[in-house]
Amino acid sequence: MKIKQYRTQFIKELSPFYDAYEAESFFYLILEDKHQLRQIDLALNHELFFSEADFVVWDSLLAQLKKEVPIQYLLGKTNFYGLDFEVNENVLIPRPETEELVEWIISENAASDRTKKIKILDIGTGSGCIAISLAKNLPNAEVYAMDVSKKAIETAKRNAAKNDVDVTFIFQNILETEELKCQFDIIVSNPPYVRNLEKQEIKKNVLDYEPHLALFVDDNDALIFYKKIASLAHNNLLKNGQLYFEINQYLGKEMIDLLGKMDFINIDLRKDIYDNDRMISCKVSI
Structure with missing residues (x-):
């Protein structure tokens, strides 16, 4: 069969x-x-055609797509901030909104003194998309990345090697962390933030296939990760250091209140390309 005919089918x-x-x-x-x-x-070239062996591959992929398996998992890769990343069932598929968070961080730090190293910690790194993109685009950055999943860390390590950057990976549960081992100029996190009550809004391809560990939080303690990370940031951000979060679109006001009560200053809430409250940054009051 010609490829154009199969395309229609x-x-x-x-x-x-x-x-x-x-x-x-x-x-x-x-x-x-x-x-x-x-x-x-x-x-x-309208005459291009598929062989019988090609049909086996395509029909298998088609069957998986009908089950709404994400195309990124089927191909085992995706693009994020101009870089190629391996993705699998152990990591979330990077989103365009997270690219906006990365762009924000880079835009605020690209002009910094390149002779001075800046230390960055990415908490809940998953595929490593945030940490690796920052390492690639901020040559003076010394980047660390933490995750609670060993398999996610393994995936992120492969992505760092694929993109030729040095990132120090830490296998650790942030909720069980009493202190960070060094000081940082930037701490960034895209932690689990979807409440169980919002599951009905989640598409089947996400709900059925992406790791719930990286997605959901209890309805009664939706800001659990933000509270913990902000608390650690108080003791581990250097002077003029910055804290960045990706957040639940429905909890922008709650995040402003939380960070304000914890004595953070310069709190800046921003919307994503879909006009949802999605990113927030702040500094420690010193």
Whole structure:
């Protein structure tokens, strides 16, 4: 069968699960990954075809997509902040909103004195997307990254090697951490923040396949990670050090109140590309 014909069939079979634009994007992602062919290649050569062996691979992927397995897990990779990352069932798939958080940090620190090292700690690193992107784009950064999952740490280590950056990884549960071992210029975290009451808003591809350990918190203590990390930051941020968080879109006011009560200053709440409260930064009052 010609590839163009299969493309039509592929999109049609996914129509009960995804809109046509998304289904088409899946088709071209797989085409490039498995055959090193781009959309332009198919447009220029209508005679390209799949072999019988190709159909086995494509039909298997199609069956998984019908179950709403994330395309990133099927391909084993995704792009974040211009870098390639391995992703699997042990780590969250990096989101565009998190790229905005990374951009914020880089924009505020790229002009710093490059002869002076800055120490950064990423708490709950997952795939390592935040830590690795910062290490790649801030040459004077000494980056540390912590996670409670050994398998996530293993994935993040491979991503650091893939992207040719040095990151020190720490296997540790932040909720059980009494003190950090050194001082930092920047502490950043995208911790679990989705309340159980919000599960009905979560798409099936996230709810059924991404690690709940990295997603959900108890309804009655939704800010548990923020409280802990902010408390540690009080003792471990250097003078003029900055604390950055990605947050639950519904809890922006609560985060401002929390950080204010903990004597943080210069509290800055920002919206993401979808106009949701998503990022916050502050400094320790010294």
